[in-house]
Amino acid sequence: MPPESSYEITTATQPRPHPLAYHPDWSRPPRMLPEELPPGVQVVTLPGGMRTLAYTQPATHTAPPVPVVQPIPAWAKTTALLAPTVGCGIAAASVGISYAAPGLIAMSHALWSAVALIAAGVVAIPVILRAARRPTDPARITQNITATGLFGRANGTINHR
Structure with missing residues (x-):
């Protein structure tokens, strides 16, 4: 086993740049000319003091769109005009039905009475006819x-008497 070696611990006085910011063989980071930068890319300084390239969004201050007054469509006008008409028609029909209700009730009672009379006739007529045709003495x-x-x-x- 080799003899123990001692290492001196020091603190860095300058912040280290990011390891991907430059190639380790270069002594300093490569520089790009402003003409070589693609559109939307700028050189920015990070909070640690390092300068790098970054995509930036251009600050565009556009005014809010001015609302354009649009004409009312014909179908909307027609619907708006028909709505009160339909509502008044329904109201008039309900008033008419309320006035006609007693008469309708009386007519329904009369119809049920007629149905009962017809049913009784269907049963009673054959009974009456059979009784009228029956002789008094058996043959x-x-x-x-x-x-x-x-x-x-x-x-x-054979004699029938």
Whole structure:
């Protein structure tokens, strides 16, 4: 094992530049001519004192756009004119229905009465017709059958009385 060597600790008096700011073989950072800078790029000084290239946004102070008065479209005018008309029509219809309501209720009662009368007629008419056609006494049917011999032909009469 080699003998221990001592190192002297010193503090830097100048701030070190960023390691990517220049190549280690150069003694100082390369300089660009102002004509070589692309548009939007400027040389800026950072808070640590280092100068570098940076993209900057140009400060543009544009006035707010002046509002242009636009004409009202025809469909908007038509809708605005139709809205009160439709509203008044609905109001008039509701007033008319409120005045007609008692009559409508009476008509509905009359219609239900007519339906009940028709239903009763459909049931009652056949019952009445059947009762009117029915005879008072039931029919009496008599049969007289006569035959001669064991295998003779049979003759008969049927009487409805």
